[in-house]
Amino acid sequence: MPTETHQLSTPHLLGIKDLNEQDIQLIFETADTFKDVLNRPIKKVPSLRDLTIANIFFENSTRTRLSFELAEKRLSADVVNFAASSSSVSKGETLVDTVNNILAMKVDMVVMRHPYAGAGIFLSKHVKAQIVNAGDGAHEHPTQALLDAFSIRERYGDVAGKRIAIIGDILHSRVALSNILCLQKLGAEVRVCGPATLIPKHIASLGVKTESNLIKALEWCDVANMLRIQLERQDINYFPSLREYAMLYGLNKSILDALPKQITIMHPGPINRGVEITSDVADSQHSIILNQVENGVAIRMAVLYLLAGKR
Amino acid sequence: MGVFYIFAFIYPDYFSMDKLLIKSATLIFPGADEDGQQVDMLIVAGKIAALGPIGSLKTDDDVIVIQAEGSVLAPGFFDLNANFGEPGLESKEDIVSGAAAAAAGGFTAVAVHPNTHPPIHSQTEVSLIVNRSNNLLVDVYPIGAISQNREGKDLAELYDMKLAGAIAFSDGNRSIQQSGLMSRALLYSKGFGGLVFAFSEDASVAGKAKMNEGRMSTYLGMKGNPNLAEELMVARDLYLAAYNEAPIHFSTISTAGSVDLIRSAKAKGLQVTCDVAAHHLLLTDEALIDFDSNYKVKPPLRSEVDRLALVEAVRDGSVDAIVSQHTPHEIEFKEVEFETAAFGITGLQTVLPILLMAGLSNREIVQALAIAPRKIVGLPIPVCQLDENANLVLYNPDEQWTFDRESNRSKAENNPFFKKELRGKVQLVINNGQVYYG
Numbered sequence: 160m161p162t163e164t165h166q167l168s169t170p171h172l173l174g175i176k177d178l179n180e181q182d183i184q185l186i187f188e189t190a191d192t193f194k195d196v197l198n199r200p201i202k203k204v205p206s207l208r209d210l211t212i213a214n215i216f217f218e219n220s221t222r223t224r225l226s227f228e229l230a231e232k233r234l235s236a237d238v239v240n241f242a243a244s245s246s247s248v249s250k251g252e253t254l255v256d257t258v259n260n261i262l263a264m265k266v267d268m269v270v271m272r273h274p275y276a277g278a279g280i281f282l283s284k285h286v287k288a289q290i291v292n293a294g295d296g297a298h299e300h301p302t303q304a305l306l307d308a309f310s311i312r313e314r315y316g317d318v319a320g321k322r323i324a325i326i327g328d329i330l331h332s333r334v335a336l337s338n339i340l341c342l343q344k345l346g347a348e349v350r351v352c353g354p355a356t357l358i359p360k361h362i363a364s365l366g367v368k369t370e371s372n373l374i375k376a377l378e379w380c381d382v383a384n385m386l387r388i389q390l391e392r393q394d395i396n397y398f399p400s401l402r403e404y405a406m407l408y409g410l411n412k413s414i415l416d417a418l419p420k421q422i423t424i425m426h427p428g429p430i431n432r433g434v435e436i437t438s439d440v441a442d443s444q445h446s447i448i449l450n451q452v453e454n455g456v457a458i459r460m461a462v463l464y465l466l467a468g469k470r
Numbered sequence: 471m472g473v474f475y476i477f478a479f480i481y482p483d484y485f486s487m488d489k490l491l492i493k494s495a496t497l498i499f500p501g502a503d504e505d506g507q508q509v510d511m512l513i514v515a516g517k518i519a520a521l522g523p524i525g526s527l528k529t530d531d532d533v534i535v536i537q538a539e540g541s542v543l544a545p546g547f548f549d550l551n552a553n554f555g556e557p558g559l560e561s562k563e564d565i566v567s568g569a570a571a572a573a574a575g576g577f578t579a580v581a582v583h584p585n586t587h588p589p590i591h592s593q594t595e596v597s598l599i600v601n602r603s604n605n606l607l608v609d610v611y612p613i614g615a616i617s618q619n620r621e622g623k624d625l626a627e628l629y630d631m632k633l634a635g636a637i638a639f640s641d642g643n644r645s646i647q648q649s650g651l652m653s654r655a656l657l658y659s660k661g662f663g664g665l666v667f668a669f670s671e672d673a674s675v676a677g678k679a680k681m682n683e684g685r686m687s688t689y690l691g692m693k694g695n696p697n698l699a700e701e702l703m704v705a706r707d708l709y710l711a712a713y714n715e716a717p718i719h720f721s722t723i724s725t726a727g728s729v730d731l732i733r734s735a736k737a738k739g740l741q742v743t744c745d746v747a748a749h750h751l752l753l754t755d756e757a758l759i760d761f762d763s764n765y766k767v768k769p770p771l772r773s774e775v776d777r778l779a780l781v782e783a784v785r786d787g788s789v790d791a792i793v794s795q796h797t798p799h800e801i802e803f804k805e806v807e808f809e810t811a812a813f814g815i816t817g818l819q820t821v822l823p824i825l826l827m828a829g830l831s832n833r834e835i836v837q838a839l840a841i842a843p844r845k846i847v848g849l850p851i852p853v854c855q856l857d858e859n860a861n862l863v864l865y866n867p868d869e870q871w872t873f874d875r876e877s878n879r880s881k882a883e884n885n886p887f888f889k890k891e892l893r894g895k896v897q898l899v900i901n902n903g904q905v906y907y908g
Contacts, residue, residue, distance in 0.1 A: 253806060275809035276691045277761030285805070296809065298691030336691045360694070364685035394678055 170469045171290045172462055173279045174299035175340040183344060187309055189461035190454070197233065197457055206464055207236035213266045215258065216293070217243040217273045222428055222452065223293050223303070227270050230459035239266065254278065255285045262288050268466065271295075289466050297331050303427055304337035306458040308345055310451045311382055314423055319346030324376040326352045326408060327386030327435055330359055330397070334386060334427045339365055352376035353386075353408055356397040373408050377418055384425040385410060385435045401434050411437040415445060423447055488532065489514050490905065492898070494524050495538035495864060498836045499545060502854035511543065513860045516903030521856065536898060541866040544836045545852040546578025546901050548843035550667075550745055551721055551793035552818060553642075554580075554610070557598055558587030563798040563881050565599065568818075569608040570879040574908065575794065575818040576839075576863040578901035579609040581847065584620060585642035585797075591615035591626045596634040607904040611637045611847070616655045616666060622646050625655060629662050637847045640667035640721060643768055643813070645703055647673055652707060656716035665847060667721045670703035670728070671695075671769065680809060682755040682770040690758065692808075695770050697725040704728045708735045708742065717741035719846055722795055724750050724769035726779035733788040743846045745791040746780050748821040749886075751828040753777075757886070763804050763811035764886040767795070781828060784838055791842040792835075794821045798882030816885045819873060823892035826867055864898035865908075871895045 165185045169177040178186075196204055212231045216224055224240070231238045241261060252260075258269060268289045271279055276296035283290045294300040312318050323342055329335045329351045339349050343366060351358055352370045362369060370376040377383055388404060398404050410424070424436065424446045432438050441448060490513040497509045510527045512520035520527050529535060554568035555561070563571075565582075572580045582599060584590035590599065596612045603610035614631035618624050620641045628639055639659060646652045646668070655666050676699035681687050683694020704720060708731060711718035720732060723744050735742045749767060754774050757765040765771060783789040797814025804811050817824075825835050840863075844851045852861035871877060872891050899906040 253802075255805070273807070275807040277808045280761050281807050296691060297693075330693070333691055336689075359688045360683060360696070361685050361688045364688055 167465045167469055170466070171279070171283050172301050172466060173283060173290060173292045175301050175304050175337045175344070176299070178301070178344070180344050183305065183308070183341065186305055186458065186461045186465060187312060189465055190309055190457040193233075193460040193464070194454070194457040197453075203233050203235060205235045207231070207234040207467055210268060210467055211237040211239070211266045212268045212270060212463070213239045213241060213261050214293075215241045215261065215269055215271045217271070217278075218294070220272050220293070223272065226452070226455040227293060227459050230456050230463060233456065234460055234463060236463070254282060258282060258286050258288070262286060267470070268463070289470065291462060291466065294333050297333050297336070299337045300333040301337050301341075302455070302459050302462055303334050304341035305462070306451055306455040307334075307338055307384065307425060307427070308341050309458055310425065310447055310454050311347075311423070313450065313454065314447060315381070318342060321347045321382060322350070322380045323347055323382045323384060324350050324352055324370070324380035325384045325386060326373065326376060326410070328357045328388050329353055329362065329386070330357045331389045332386050338384060339367055350376060350379065354398050354404065373410070374414065377410070377414065377422060380422055382423045382425060383410065384427070386427065387429065387431055388434055401431075405434050409433075409435060409437065410440050412439040412443065415440055415443070421445065425451060428452065489530070489534065490536065490900075491527060491529060491533045492536045492538050492543060492864060495541050495543035496832075497543050497854070498832055499543070499854040500837065500841055501851070504854070509543070513900060516860055516900070518854065518856055518858050518860050521854070536864065538864055538897070540868060541864050541897060542832045542836070543862060543864050544832075545840040545854075546861045546863045546899060547576045547821075547839040548849075549577050549580040549794050549796070549818065549821075550791055550843045550846065551747070552580040552582050552796040553585050553798065553814070554582045555798065556586060556602065557595055561800055561881070565602045565610055566606070567879065567881045568796070568798075569603065569606045569610060571796070571816070571818040572608045573899045573906040574877070574879045574896060575820070576822055576865055576896040576899055577608060577818060578861050578863065578899060579611065579849075580818075581611045581613050581637055583613050583640055583642040584615040589615045589620045589642070590636070591618055591620065593627065593630045593634040596631045596636045600635040607899065607901050607906055609901070611635070613638045613640050613667065615639065616641045616646060617651060620644050622648055622651060625651070625658060628655070628659050628664055632662060632664050637849070638665045638667050638719065640669060643669060645669045645671040645673065649706060649710065653710045653714060656710055656718060657714040660714065660716040665717055665719055667719045668703070668707045669721045670700045670707065670723065672699045672702045675699035675702060680766060680770070681758055682772050684755055684773050686755040686758055690761070697727050697772065697776065700725050700769060701727040701731060704731045708732070708740065711742060712740055720744035722747045722750070722769060722793065723789070724772050724776060724780070726776045729779050729783040729788055733783070736788065743790045745793045745843070745846075746784065746789045747795040748792050748817060748824040748828075749795070749815065751777065751781050751784065751792070751830070752824050753886070761808040762886065763806070763808050764815060764884055764888075766808060766811050766813055767797075767815055768813040781830070784830065785834060790838070790846060792821065792825065792838040793843075794818045796880070798880050799884045801883065804884045814884070816880045816882050819877070819879065820885055820887050820892065822865060822896065823887070823894040826894040832867060860900045862898070862900045863896060865894060865896045867894050869893070869895035
């Protein structure tokens with residue numbers, strides 16, 4: 160187990176904003192240990208035996224919820240799941256009431272996904288529990304950013320100095336914002352690329368350059384993080400059709416092969432095959448998409464373990 | 471007198487007055503001979519009975535003396551933009567509680583916007599407000615809706631509402647999207663001397679954004695409502711007003727671009743006036759860093775560039791008036807996720823401290839809160855002469871007070887300054903023969 164000499168600087172994980180570089184490195188080192196555990200025949204440790212964690216998802220999620228649940232179970236925590244579709248939210252109950260009802264059943268930690276930006280921050284001010292943000296609107300998705308940076312570190316040995324292009328729907332993406340903040344804290348350079356209607360007008364204020372041409376972005380970067388087009392979040396048409404999106408920003412094997420150097424392809428999933436990337440790219444040796452998924456469990460174990468140490 | 475004092479002790483806010491001597495106040499009263507001087511003022515039965523230099527008025531036993539050294543004595547403030555919830559939304563605020571909050575903020579008159587349920591959109595609702603506000607210290611003037619049900623489709627009965635007491639027309643916090651409707655509203659109301667208030671936001675540009683578009687919206691992962699959404703509508707409505715040769719007033723402008731548009735329209739001689747909400751003169755979207763819904767207002771808090779342009783425009787008169795945009799909500803509408811929280815903050819009791827914090831001078835405050843609003847809607851400006859009705863506010867710009875449950879007069883607590891210590895205290899408000907003691 161990691162030594163207890165260091166602690167996170169925050170009692171919650173509401174966003175990458177809460178973390179400093181030392182926190183991130185601590186999470187990575189802890190995740191290294193847990194990744195070893197996950198490759199043992201017995202993949203379970205008793206660290207959080209006395210902890211009950213509620214996974215509260217107000218928005219559909221399969222992989223993030225599964226990843227958190229596995230992380231919790233590998234740490235021997237007791238786990239309860241709550242999905243909005245089966246909830247009383249539709250009956251008009253407020254978020255605070257919903258969560259307090261769950262906490263009344265002696266839950267220690269809440270992992271929450273919510274469709275609105277800042278929901279985790281709001282909740283942390285109104286309930287007595289540790290909150291882990293599993294995605295809030297288009298604001299933050301800190302564990303995704305951590306696992307992405309962890310995967311880059313795994314591939315290259317270090318994140319500092321690397322060039323990462325985030326490509327696609329930046330406007331609706333919590334993955335993009337958390338990735339930008341996390342990668343910058345670790346000394347990487349980030350650019351975004353996508354249809355201008357899907358890039359926030361003031362993105363440069365985050366220290367991020369915009370590249371409208373996909374080929375140029377790919378030529379510049381070491382790592383291309385291909386975001387999913389989130390049609391479900393788009394209240395109006397930001398581009399005419401998926402077909403036209405794929406024509407401008409879809410990554411296929413011939414584009415990849417024509418690049419002067421080999422780059423790494425990432426994707427937070429789920430993939431719209433044939434839209435942002437073609438199948439042959441997703442399944443190529445350039446892609447570390449499945450490594451990301453594997454690392455997700457180790458990163459989430461590390462986060463939960465370190466937050467439990469702050470209780 | 472003993473019984474009188476006991477009454478005053480039990481009901482410290484209001485009691486009908488006898489004789490009141492305000493001593494050593496600084497008079498800021500544009501048009502008065504003693505403007506800018508330190509004065510003593512005697513008020514008897516709601517009228518100015520005597521006025522003179524410090525120490526010139528003798529004190530009788532039956533006179534209540536108010537020591538007002540360091541305080542400003544000015545015409546009572548007039549708020550062009552408040553929401554009192556009547557009819558239909560009385561759990562947010564009613565006319566009596568709203569008027570009490572107004573008096574506590576130094577206001578002797580407020581214009582209430584039609585963001586009610588039903589809207590103030592016919593003679594019936596206008597009359598209700600006129601009747602319900604009888605006998606109050608604070609004069610409450612209804613603003614009638616421009617369109618039926620505030621739907622932005624068909625004109626409401628504007629003339630009938632004006633006859634019943636509506637002082638202007640506005641669809642409240644709904645911006646009229648149809649250019650044709652706005653054009654007809656301006657032209658039609660001009661015919662009988664009606665004034666249209668425009669609230670400017672192009673809905674298709676603003677989208678569903680809940681905050682200003684800028685660095686902060688990018689950092690918080692929220693969609694932004696750009697200055698463009700407001701400025702497009704200001705530009706459109708200036709065109710419409712010019713075309714129809716009709717007067718127009720813009721409510722709660724919030725951007726530097728709107729200031730520029732209105733400034734140049736005034737220079738061209740258009741009959742255009744505008745107001746700004748007090749909070750836009752002090753706060754910016756940086757306040758949203760923690761997703762505190764008490765900073766969620768419409769129009770949204772803008773950038774520092776916009777804020778500075780608005781303060782400058784108040785100083786040079788390009789922005790005529792300052793309003794509270796008092797928008798009370800039950801806690802259930804505010805203590806929720808930022809995205810779903812209702813827009814608006816209560817403002818009547820914090821306008822004065824906010825303006826002092828924003829660095830405005832007492833004279834600028836009096837001009838924008840007491841003189842300009844009345845000019846805009848064509849109501850008489852209080853006169854500082856013997857035998858005139860006293861319509862006054864006395865406030866100490868340096869006195870500290872805490873805005874909390876005890877001092878709050880509104881039913882609502884949705885205000886970012888709630889539970890905070892503020893500078894600038896209202897001591898006395900006099901109107902309609904009644905006195906409020908702060």
